Amino acid sequence: MKNIKAVIFDFDGTLYDHKGAVRKLLKELKFSHKLLAGAERRVRSRLKGIYTGDRQSFDERFFYEFSRIVKKNPEELQDWYDSVYLEAMITSLKKNFKARANVNRLFTFLKEQEIKTAVYSDYSKTKERMEALNINTSTVTGIFNAEDLGGLKPAVQLLYKITEELKVKPEETLFIGDRSDTDGKGALAAGMNYIQVLTHKTKKNEETLTWVEICQLIQAHFLKNE
Template identity: 25%
Template structure:
């Protein structure tokens, strides 16, 4: 489903969101992180290898779409360590800090306009909110002041599949007791989120590529939802 398609809100019991690039703008965050990274390593040139670790970690994951492997959580660090000849513990320390910890303080200023209001309206209408991300999302959600009813990551031990494998979405629907057709997945990458939803048999929207100060995607969805469901549809 395209970003402009009209949603049949009468049939939607749950909305499942990707996180990175879907709930917040990555370009804003990357600008802030680049400033911090350059400032930090300009004073510590002997540690520049750590920036290459971050690049390799992302690259190793990106070249494995749909990867299914036991203990994916630890395997992703091993891919980086083995491919670059880095100590495994160093890879974990650098990645966890620069990717999963340090950026969180900036997320609230990067949340897409309308996201908070859309979440509020979904709750008011009795529609369940789910999260499915390739990366751990609990701390990111807290940093963005957003709350979901269920949160799943590709690296969770009961998933162990990267997108576009549909296991994460199918697990969510099973936990919610819903069919995929009763859910809506919102993501930002057609080749990952879109294909993932297609393989799960779930309707999908792809976030509009709009400048941050002109971003109306969530406001438009909220208006559509309110206009369709003038009274709460689900208890």
């Protein structure tokens, strides 16, 4: 944790408790859309860790693979994803979830300590989904999603793009996430420091801290290094 100049936070499962998120999201969708949602998740699992270089190339690859499964036009699927699926995510977050305790206070604290911050999600419309949880996006240095960066977690190229945007080195960055197979794998491969938050999906052999412990650790560390 020495010489940390930036903290990257995963979104889903890290900044809020996402228990039951998929089930609650599906409640917002019509039956035919539920089937598309299931197929979308299968495509995402197949392409986990890909890096295509940019958003256009990612969309071409992702929706081509999606179309092969559901036998629909890629352009039609992309429109459904943007206008139906992601909007349902936002609606579900507003209805069913809230940010973890002191998220806004933590971002404000890091900003006051001149530590750069980023929120990083696999899915698009990260800013809108943060706002659905009443997270103050103005206190965050950068908001990113893997799709805009050209791939999916845990591709290290995506993290390098974020640190380049933040103007810090990977080794000067702390990544806080909830999944060792995506957040942890990518962060460690990129040379970052990594802390995993305890969730209902944490495996018994994984080293984690509770969200409260993470907040306390960060505050103690950066106050000590003033």
